[in-house]
Amino acid sequence: MAMIPDKVIEDTVVEILRLAVTKLPADVEAALRRIYEEEKEPASKMQMQAILENLKLAEETGTPLCQDTGIHVFFVRLGAGCGDIEGLIRKGVERATKEVPLRPNAVHPVTRRNPGQNLGVHMPYIYYEPGSGGCLEITVMPKGAGSENMSQLAMLTPSAGVKGIKEFALNTLLRAGSNPCPPILIGMGIGGSADICMGLAKKALLRPVGSSNPDPDLARLERELFEALNGIGIGPMGLGGKNTLLGFHIEHAFCHTASHPVAVNIQCWAARKATARIFPDGRVEYLTHDVKAGRQQGSRAAGKKGGR
Ligand code: SF4
Incomplete structure (x- = not known):
């Protein structure tokens, strides 16, 4: 079985973290827009307007749409040959914490020590599922407290x-x-x-x-x-x-x-999630976000569905 290059996996982890915290998937944004239209009272209308403006600003400036960028829960479908997937996800989280940047939220549960990279024992947490079709699928859900x-x-x-x-x-x-x-x-x-x-x-x-x-x-x-x-x-x-x-x-x-x-x-309303499918030849397809071709090597715009 062909092995997906480590660099493609690590870069994809950084990219889905960036996408997840700066832009909500189309299904979540559509639900927020529907609620904005339905709310008639000034207070609730104003709150929904603030949320929608926040989404626009976050996307335009490439900054996180909430200061709490969460802890990072991954869902991985293994259907392709890959190296040390946990190690690569950890490297991706460490890089994204610096590059996006993400707030370092992960602490020791008893001493409350914060190593500062969003890494620790069982953090990020990874759920594994068997996949099919020779692809590796990685989803991240940044989860605020x-x-x-x-x-x-x-x-x-x-x-x-x-x-x-x-x-x-x-x-x-x-x-x-x-x-x-x-x-x-x-x-x-x-x-x-x-x-x-x-x-x-x-x-x-x-x-x-x-x-x-x-x-x-x-x-x-x-x-x-x-x-x-x-x-x-x-x-x-x-x-x-x-x-x-x-x-x-x-x-x-x-x-x-x-x-x-x-x-x-x-x-919360910031219902963040991002999924990428990596093919055995190293191509990357983003399933939750419309990523412009060329933004990442081998990626192409998808944005067909809001999750899995
Ligand atoms: S609950 Fe969600 S929207 Fe509220 S502060 Fe936390 S991450 Fe942000």
């Missing part, structure tokens, strides 16, 4: 059923209030075990905003929860208004008959 801190896991009893899921979603949103910088995207995991469930909630945030789960029962639950929670009145940046949510996505896994895990992972 304001939204992440509002995430919750509940190990419900099976008798709590769907009613328990809905109550948990509502209580999590009420507890979060304006802290996660609404309008927010809610990722919900249902099933698996405690760790699997939380991972599913995070993965749900990668789907294009407003997309539906292919399982019709889960798609119906997504719709019901979106409609029930969107109009709760928290509104853009917590100042009231018609829209609190960008979307509500659910991912699931089968679980033990005696378990009923439910998790919520919240993403």
